[in-house]
Amino acid sequence: MRLGGRLSGAIEVLADIETRKRPVADSLKDWGLAHRFAGSGDRAAIGNIVYDALRMKLSHAYLMDDDSADALALGVMLRQWGLTPETLARQLDGDKFAPDIPAERLASLARRRLEHAPLHVQGDIPEWVQASFVENFSDDWLHEAQALTSRPTLDLRANTLKASRDKVLRALEHCGAVPTTIARNGIRIPAGEGPARLPNVTAEPAFEEGWFEVQDEGSQIVADLVFAQEGEQVLDFCAGGGGKALAMSAAMNNKGQVHAFDADRKRLAPIIERLKRAGTRNVQVHEDFSSLSPLAGRFDRVLVDAPCTGTGTWRRRPDTKWRLTDKNLEERLAQQEEALASAAHFVRPGGYLLYVTCSVLPEENENQVYGFCEDNPDFEILSAAEAWEDLFGTDKPKPWSADMKTVTLTPASTDTDGFFFCAMGRKA
Numbered sequence: 001m002r003l004g005g006r007l008s009g010a011i012e013v014l015a016d017i018e019t020r021k022r023p024v025a026d027s028l029k030d031w032g033l034a035h036r037f038a039g040s041g042d043r044a045a046i047g048n049i050v051y052d053a054l055r056m057k058l059s060h061a062y063l064m065d066d067d068s069a070d071a072l073a074l075g076v077m078l079r080q081w082g083l084t085p086e087t088l089a090r091q092l093d094g095d096k097f098a099p100d101i102p103a104e105r106l107a108s109l110a111r112r113r114l115e116h117a118p119l120h121v122q123g124d125i126p127e128w129v130q131a132s133f134v135e136n137f138s139d140d141w142l143h144e145a146q147a148l149t150s151r152p153t154l155d156l157r158a159n160t161l162k163a164s165r166d167k168v169l170r171a172l173e174h175c176g177a178v179p180t181t182i183a184r185n186g187i188r189i190p191a192g193e194g195p196a197r198l199p200n201v202t203a204e205p206a207f208e209e210g211w212f213e214v215q216d217e218g219s220q221i222v223a224d225l226v227f228a229q230e231g232e233q234v235l236d237f238c239a240g241g242g243g244k245a246l247a248m249s250a251a252m253n254n255k256g257q258v259h260a261f262d263a264d265r266k267r268l269a270p271i272i273e274r275l276k277r278a279g280t281r282n283v284q285v286h287e288d289f290s291s292l293s294p295l296a297g298r299f300d301r302v303l304v305d306a307p308c309t310g311t312g313t314w315r316r317r318p319d320t321k322w323r324l325t326d327k328n329l330e331e332r333l334a335q336q337e338e339a340l341a342s343a344a345h346f347v348r349p350g351g352y353l354l355y356v357t358c359s360v361l362p363e364e365n366e367n368q369v370y371g372f373c374e375d376n377p378d379f380e381i382l383s384a385a386e387a388w389e390d391l392f393g394t395d396k397p398k399p400w401s402a403d404m405k406t407v408t409l410t411p412a413s414t415d416t417d418g419f420f421f422c423a424m425g426r427k428a
């Protein structure tokens with residue numbers, strides 16, 4: 001397919017997402033099934049146009065003076081893929097599958113200035129979320145919001161139980177793998193531009209061998225900040241598919257014990273296979289709360305990787321940015337409070353409660369941990385600065401922090417997904 005056919009395909013998918021309010025992955029999959037002639041490169045390019053369009057949906061619509069799927073796809077070409085109206089016209093010339101490029105859209109783009117748009121449009125975030133961004137990041141909020149519109153890299157964590165980072169880097173040299181800047185065992189494959197496709201690393205022999213896991217650098221950093229030590233008893237209370245449990249097990253060098261629990265047993269399902277592949281021997285999976293409850297008050301560290309709105313992952317899942325409602329946020333806040341309250345019972349006196357979200361909204365982060373410590377005076381918020389320096393040194397990009405104790409990773413500050421981390425100590 002030439003660019004014109006790919007653009008038309010992306011426009012169909014964008015229109016489907018808008019009219020049927022469907023998750024982007026479902027629309028893309030259906031398009032692929034209905035257009036079996038399209039090769040994998042075409043499908044990847046169409047996916048890139050769709051995801052790029054959703055990342056900057058509001059600003060494209062403003063500058064084009066049109067929020068149709070056609071206008072968004074055109075915005076991607078001219079604002080994200082580095083084409084000019086002339087180079088685009090040349091590429092579409094003679095392509096019978098190419099969409100029309102209306103002259104008034106180009107005129108509008110030439111005339112309009114983003115600085116004149118409402119601020120949430122400049123930041124490509126829902127209007128109702130703007131106040132939370134301002135509260136959290138004050139003068140930096142627009143820069144932070146705009147960084148969440150960039151394409152994410154593909155990050156991996158070398159599984160040191162099986163292979164060193166250098167060994168994995170050598171095995172993935174042909175994928176363009178480089179070390180991450182902050183995470184000690186992180187490996188990064190750059191996002192690529194335009195139609196560039198990311199490699200399918202899970203088809204690599206090194207993946208089958210368990211040498212690495214796919215895990216965003218931000219997720220690796222917060223798992224590291226838990227500071228799980230060899231020989232300790234650690235509880236991953238919201239273990240889900242086990243991303244952080246695996247990272248902590250490797251950090252503990254298979255010594256001591258990680259207990260993995262999740263209120264939703266189905267979410268735990270992938271963990272068994274992942275543990276096996278990773279060569280992990282110190283993770284005990286609890287499918288029922290009843291097997292965990294006798295261990296109340298016994299853990300050195302309890303991690304609450306709480307359910308959240310996922311605003312920190314908007315680069316990867318830009319469709320969720322436009323589906324988020326204040327009702328969703330309210331539901332997540334209640335779940336977070338419940339998870340924190342239940343998990344706290346498992347921390348031994350003198351132990352640590354670690355709270356993580358992949359959100360950048362203060363309601364889900366600072367407000368939750370400060371509220372929790374107010375209601376539970378035997379817990380106090382500790383500074384994560386010392387752990388950060390021990391783990392990552394002083395010369396690395398610094399995360400955002402509203403209070404110089406908690407840590408907020410963001411694409412703008414640490415070039416990772418957005419994550420919040422807070423360590424709370426239980427008084428002895």
Ligand SMILES: C[S@@+](CC[C@H](N)C(=O)[O-])C[C@H]1O[C@@H](n2cnc3c(N)ncnc32)[C@H](O)[C@@H]1O
Binds near residue numbers: 237262267306307335
């Ligand atoms: C952000 S996900 C966890 C991701 C996982 N830790 C990882 O690194 O791959 C949050 C998880 O919390 C679980 N959860 C929600 N409420 C909970 C509660 N009250 N107790 C335990 N788990 C809970 C959800 O089922 C979900 O799997």
